[in-house]
Amino acid sequence: MPLLDALARFNDAHPWSHNAHFHPWILRQLPRHCDRALDVGCGSGDLARLLATRAGHVHGIDSDERIIGKARESTDPGLPVTFAVADGRSYDQGAPYDVITCVAVLHHLPLTEALVRFREQLAPGGILVVVGLTREDTRVQTLLGLASVPLNLVTGWIKNRGRTAPRRPVAMTAPTRPADVPYTEFAREVRRVLPGARLRRRLFWRYTLVWKKVRGDVDPGTLRTTQR
Template structure:
């Protein structure tokens, strides 16, 4: 539940439609900064890859292969079309997590705005088990607002969201395109419940609330 009035929410929706930007892509540079700063990594997996933007970014850090999976065939087709023909190290597959996650091990696993669509414990366990020793799991997730901290971050995000939309679309004659993703639904699990299960399944995890209605999770295998 949000404390933002409906009238303001509708106004924000109209502004965002005219000045679109991708909240998930905003975190892609941050995700890359979580990877070890050493020689290229071996294999990477992007769960819920959408149109493949993050998978293609990961390819610059990976020596062997990046695998992107998504349950939507249309989106996977878009990801393949958007990937250069000579990018042999990037592949996409139609698959649904957690059961459809290809066997690893992977040096890097990423999952952006997908975990709230999936069974939490089962998915975390599957991701953990497919991570190579010393590998890195990075999640950008969504949680249901419940606490005063959640609502405060939501309120702070509103003016920043407007500013980002204006800056990213400044000088454009038409709105910038936003990466194609599957149809989403609102999260029904609170951050507190997610944190409890994450810390039980991934001991030593780094978990933080973030702006723009997201939280982040980093775990080293």
Template structure:
């Protein structure tokens, strides 16, 4: 299997992204909102980071709770949240949450967790009729994966340039927790999700991501 994204290409892309930063995960926030009911009572955002998605979820949920294991980034999320907004942030482990929610979201976090245990935990957190939305990372393993990654390279550069156009200085990157490469292939993720979340809809996406949507009956 030929890897289209060579180390030289990855290094060049990294330099460009440093100069023209934008958030690949935030790119999918509007897409996530369109998969959710117009209104619901409670939403949980797992791995909420600086809180952008959790704050956006207030357009759908009467109350939103964001949880992240990094105390610094939780404090930053609180600082960025307007007073009176129906969203709370707490330091905590993703798999230690309790209660039930009509919506559970998880963006770029699942590959840091034990896969089967995490999906089982999210399933239990959902109220009947609730919706789980995951945006995750996977390990490229097929020619199609590498081709999709190659297509994303010029689009990534174009979006970085457009989103920073007109700025006298590049936008500073969002505060994020340390990351690690995904170890599971898309096929492995799809197979595991089919066992744990029957009927889940998965799809490869641009910018080295996949999406998973599941509704609990």
């Protein structure tokens, strides 16, 4: 369709990261200071470096060797941040964490398994903050998606104003894939595995999820029953 092609061309020429847009919001969910933080699927490490303003040590993991190379290159060696090529489905070193973040990655992982793993890896009182994507299957999501179209154009234009050539953020060179789990199914599973989680649908085709692990949380291993 000519209109969709024109939109795609405009967006290509005016790139900006929808994920980085949520970074200030993520920081607002976190305690002023914590000991250990893990960023799962850290990509080029932008969020891990920001978390280092709050955490004694931040570890960023990603399964893509090339993007971990970029994360290391962009990180001042004096920062308390380390990166590793690792699979978020099996990584289990360094736990428990006071903070776990996961931005635009959960739809790359088996949902139930990943939620249970986050719950297990958090320290009592620790906090999980996720920004992610699901397949649109609710009216609210459709409306937010439609409202995001003009806002996306305007934001892209403002962020690239005055540039002769568009500068694609390094973060946008990380591997991506479309989300296939519908929001309704996703929300049901979040409520089951992470009771009390704060889940919201957002602009720019994202949801946000915050869950705090209470002290005395039960072993969630038995919740690994529904798999995707």
